[in-house]
Amino acid sequence: PSTPQKPSASASPSLRPLLPLKPTHLVAFSHRFFGLSPVLVRSLVMTNHAAFAAEDAVTAVAAPAQPGRHFASFPPRRARDCRKASLGRMDLATSAVVMAGSLLDSMKASSPRHAMSPTGADQEEWIENHPSALEWFEGVLAAAEGKQIVMFLDYDGTLSPIVEDPDRAVMTEEMREAVRGVAQHFPTAIVSGRCRDKVFNFVKLEELYYAGSHGMDIKGPTKVSNHKAKADEVLCQPATKFLPVIQKVYKTLTAKMESIPGAMVENNKFCLSVHFRCVEEAEWDALGREVKAVLDVYEDLEITEGRKVLEIRPTIEWHKGKALLFLLECLGFAGRGDVFPIYIGDDRTDEDAFEVLRNMGQGIGILVTKFPKETSASYSLREPAEVKEFLHKLVKSNETKKG
Numbered sequence: 001p002s003t004p005q006k007p008s009a010s011a012s013p014s015l016r017p018l019l020p021l022k023p024t025h026l027v028a029f030s031h032r033f034f035g036l037s038p039v040l041v042r043s044l045v046m047t048n049h050a051a052f053a054a055e056d057a058v059t060a061v062a063a064p065a066q067p068g069r070h071f072a073s074f075p076p077r078r079a080r081d082c083r084k085a086s087l088g089r090m091d092l093a094t095s096a097v098v099m100a101g102s103l104l105d106s107m108k109a110s111s112p113r114h115a116m117s118p119t120g121a122d123q124e125e126w127i128e129n130h131p132s133a134l135e136w137f138e139g140v141l142a143a144a145e146g147k148q149i150v151m152f153l154d155y156d157g158t159l160s161p162i163v164e165d166p167d168r169a170v171m172t173e174e175m176r177e178a179v180r181g182v183a184q185h186f187p188t189a190i191v192s193g194r195c196r197d198k199v200f201n202f203v204k205l206e207e208l209y210y211a212g213s214h215g216m217d218i219k220g221p222t223k224v225s226n227h228k229a230k231a232d233e234v235l236c237q238p239a240t241k242f243l244p245v246i247q248k249v250y251k252t253l254t255a256k257m258e259s260i261p262g263a264m265v266e267n268n269k270f271c272l273s274v275h276f277r278c279v280e281e282a283e284w285d286a287l288g289r290e291v292k293a294v295l296d297v298y299e300d301l302e303i304t305e306g307r308k309v310l311e312i313r314p315t316i317e318w319h320k321g322k323a324l325l326f327l328l329e330c331l332g333f334a335g336r337g338d339v340f341p342i343y344i345g346d347d348r349t350d351e352d353a354f355e356v357l358r359n360m361g362q363g364i365g366i367l368v369t370k371f372p373k374e375t376s377a378s379y380s381l382r383e384p385a386e387v388k389e390f391l392h393k394l395v396k397s398n399e400t401k402k403g
């Protein structure tokens with residue numbers, strides 16, 4: 001499998017002395033001289049996951065793809081009814097689903113005011129387990145060799161820095177160019193908790209797939225130049241029946257939050273975000289209780305948490321990981337061994353996608369974080385600027401390969 005596996009307890013200590021070597025050297029050396037899979041080498045030097053909480057800080061393209069190179073060979077299939085696949089409750093990494101009675105704890109755990117100051121050794125161990133996708137770039141490339149890369153990008157905290165006002169989370173022109181470039185080489189999708197229209201208005205690239213509302217609203221590219229997808233086609237909306245209730249709860253929550261300074265409810269169409277980034281920590285408990293009290297009477301809705309936000313969404317078995325699988329199927333890659341999905345995200349909701357990739361044993365998940373966090377991703381990047389660099393490198397290496 002191309003996704004790094006957790007090493008056996010006995011494997012890692014014996015290989016630890018090799019670590020002073022640059023990871024890229026070790027991977028390239030083992031690949032070239034011993035024919036070892038780069039991912040296998042990586043997995044051998046890994047140790048167990050470390051669990052941490054992390055600080056959540058606010059921070060103030062190439063030639064067109066050759067026809068038939070990517071999309072044309074794998075034309076998206078017709079929109080299918082994804083509702084059937086979404087029956088039942090959420091599964092996988094939705095440990096973020098808030099359990100009764102522990103809402104404040106969950107809010108604090110996912111949104112700590114201060115870093116838990118991991119020791120140097122903890123930090124080092126975490127990085128061994130989730131090395132930088134930039135530093136290990138050659139290893140990533142080697143694992144993807146001969147396979148079709150499909151790129152999945154989260155928006156907030158991945159393509160744009162985290163800011164206080166969600167409406168101002170704009171993306172830089174340089175980042176847009178990086179995403180445009182990558183989309184010219186590989187099928188690319190934005191997977192966001194935002195409503196699809198809003199995230200499109202931030203990204204403004206018509207050639208991408210967009211999965212808004214945590215994957216509950218998926219649409220194909222609006223500009224179709226190099227593949228057979230029908231332009232502007234909505235591909236999947238598994239939660240349409242919940243729209244009326246979501247909109248009702250939006251109104252109720254908006255009214256309730258007026259009494260809590262700094263609180264804000266964002267309407268993401270098939271889900272809602274209750275933001276508490278600008279709320280005094282002393283008020284978090286009251287906010288959590290209000291939200292929970294409203295949600296208590298709606299069996300069909302549940303609360304999950306993200307970065308200083310409570311997400312309200314339908315209790316269907318659908319999330320960013322399911323959206324990833326759905327898009328792979330649309331692109332004609334379902335069940336194929338020659339596809340290499342790369343998913344980059346920073347949030348707990350992205351864990352569903354990391355988990356799916358880990359279970360598939362194909363592709364890689366990259367967590368964007370400056371601090372150790374519990375995650376199913378196999379690699380890390382520190383911030384959106386590094387995401388941009390990684391995208392540029394991918395484009396450059398593909399251009400070099402094509403000559």
Ligand SMILES: O=P(O)(O)OC[C@H]1O[C@H](O[C@H]2O[C@H](CO)[C@@H](O)[C@H](O)[C@H]2O)[C@H](O)[C@@H](O)[C@@H]1O
Pocket residue numbers: 154155156157161162163164165166167169191192193194266268273275277306307308309311347349
């Ligand atoms: O899946 P994503 O694209 O990462 O969206 C997740 C949530 O992101 C946004 O909230 C986060 O970013 C805001 C702007 O930087 C920040 O103010 C907030 O505290 C973060 O939680 C977005 O506003 C939410 O609707 C998304 O669900």
